[in-house]
Amino acid sequence: MTSKVQPALLRALAGETLPRPPVWFMRQAGRSLPEYRELRTKAADFIAFCHNPEMAAEATLQPMRRFPLDAAIVFADILLIPGALGQKVWFEAGEGPRLGELPPIEAMADQVEASTGRLSAIGETLQRVRAELEPERALIGFAGGPWTVATYMIEGRGSDRSGARTYAHQNPEKLDALLDVLVEATARYLVMQANSGAQALKIFESWAEQLPEDVFERIVVRPHAKIVEKVRAAGVTAPFIGFPRGAGALVDNYASGVPVEGVALDTQASAALGRRLQAEGKTIQGALDNLLLRAGGPALDARVDQLIEQWGGGPYIFNLGHGVLPDTPVEHIERTIRRVTGK
Ligand code: CP3
Numbered sequence: 001m002t003s004k005v006q007p008a009l010l011r012a013l014a015g016e017t018l019p020r021p022p023v024w025f026m027r028q029a030g031r032s033l034p035e036y037r038e039l040r041t042k043a044a045d046f047i048a049f050c051h052n053p054e055m056a057a058e059a060t061l062q063p064m065r066r067f068p069l070d071a072a073i074v075f076a077d078i079l080l081i082p083g084a085l086g087q088k089v090w091f092e093a094g095e096g097p098r099l100g101e102l103p104p105i106e107a108m109a110d111q112v113e114a115s116t117g118r119l120s121a122i123g124e125t126l127q128r129v130r131a132e133l134e135p136e137r138a139l140i141g142f143a144g145g146p147w148t149v150a151t152y153m154i155e156g157r158g159s160d161r162s163g164a165r166t167y168a169h170q171n172p173e174k175l176d177a178l179l180d181v182l183v184e185a186t187a188r189y190l191v192m193q194a195n196s197g198a199q200a201l202k203i204f205e206s207w208a209e210q211l212p213e214d215v216f217e218r219i220v221v222r223p224h225a226k227i228v229e230k231v232r233a234a235g236v237t238a239p240f241i242g243f244p245r246g247a248g249a250l251v252d253n254y255a256s257g258v259p260v261e262g263v264a265l266d267t268q269a270s271a272a273l274g275r276r277l278q279a280e281g282k283t284i285q286g287a288l289d290n291l292l293l294r295a296g297g298p299a300l301d302a303r304v305d306q307l308i309e310q311w312g313g314g315p316y317i318f319n320l321g322h323g324v325l326p327d328t329p330v331e332h333i334e335r336t337i338r339r340v341t342g343k
Contacts, residue, residue, distance in 0.1 A: 209246025
C-alpha cells in the first residue's frame with residue numbers, strides 16, 4: 001500500500017506543530033526572479049499572461065525549482081474577477097492596475113455564473129502545476145477579498161482607498177450589493193480552483209486597514225465568512241488562509257468571525273497576537289518584513305530566528321507580512337528559506 005504524503009503546509013493548517021515551520025512567500029513568483037522577467041517578455045500583457053496556462057504554470061514553478069519551498073501559489077491576480085464580471089482591467093507599465101467604468105451591479109450579478117467559466121485557464125494552470133509538483137509540496141489557490149477587489153473596482157486604480165472608504169459610508173446598500181456579487185463569484189472561483197488541484201485556499205484582503213469596527217464586520221468579516229460557508233457547502237474540504245492585512249486590533253474580530261483554519265499576519269503583528277490566535281485554535285502565517293528581506297544582513301537572520309522562536313511552538317507557517325518586493329536580491333530569499341528549512 002502506498003502511503004499518502006501529507007504536505008507539511010497542510011499538516012500545519014490542520015493544527016499540527018511541526019519540528020520546523022513550513023515556508024513559502026507571498027509573491028515568490030514574479031519580478032524578483034530573472035527567469036520570470038525573461039518569461040514575462042513573451043506575453044503581450046500581464047492579464048494575457050495570467051490567462052495562459054502554459055506560461056502561468058511555468059511562472060508558478062520557477063521559484064519551486066530554485067528554492068526548497070513547501071508550497072506553490074498559482075500564478076494569477078486578484079483583479080481577474082472584475083474582468084470576468086465585465087469590467088475592463090489592464091495594467092499600465094510601471095504604474096499598476098487600471099479599471100474601466102464600474103458596470104451596473106445588476107449587470108455584473110447576471111455574469112456571476114459565466115464568470116467562473118471565463119477563469120477556466122486558471123484551473124488549467126493549477127492542473128498543470130499539480131501534475132509537476134512533488135507530492136510533499138502543497139499547491140495554494142487564491143482570490144482577493146471582496147472589499148479589496150471592490151476598492152479597485154470603485155476607484156479604477158490602486159490608491160489610498162479613501163474614495164472607496166467614503167463610498168462604503170455614502171452608499172452602503174450599493175457596496176453591499178457589489179460585495180454580494182463578489183462573494184458569489186469568488187466562492188465559485190475558489191471551488192473551481194479546489195476542484196482543479198488547489199489544496200489550500202487563501203483570501204487576500206490586502207486593504208483591510210483603517211476601517212471602523214462596525215464597517216470592518218460588515219464589509220470584511222461577513223463577506224469572508226459567507227465565502228468560506230459557500231465553498232464548504234460545495235463539498236470542498238481544502239483549508240482556508242485569511243489575510244486581513246492592516247486590520248490591526250481587528251484581527252481578533254476576523255479570527256473569531258471567519259471560520260478559516262489559518263490567519264496570515266502582516267508585518268506589524270505582535271508575538272502576543274500570534275500566540276493568542278494559536279491558543280484559540282488557529283494556524284498562523286507570517287510575518288517577516290519584506291523590507292528586511294530585501295535589506296538582508298544579520299538583522300534578517302536574527303528576525304527569522306526570532307519569529308520561529310516566538311511562534312514555532314504552535315501551528316505556524318513561515319512567510320512574509322506582505323509580498324516579496326521586485327528588487328529583493330535572490331540570495332536573501334534563498335538564505336532565509338535555508339535558515340528556516342535547514343536545507
Ligand atoms: O507569487 C504569488 O504570490 C502569486 C501571484 C500573485 C500576483 N498577484 C501576481 C502579480 C498574487 C497572489 C497576487 C495578488 C494581488 N494582486 C494582490 C494581493 C496581494 C498583495 O500584494 O497585496 C493585489 C493587491 C493585486 C493587485 C495587483 N496586481 C497590483 C496592485 C499590481 C501592480 C503592482 C505590482 O506589484 O506590479 C499587480 C500586478 C502583479 N500581480 C504582478 C505580479 C507578478 C506584476 C505584474 C508584472 O509582472 O508585470
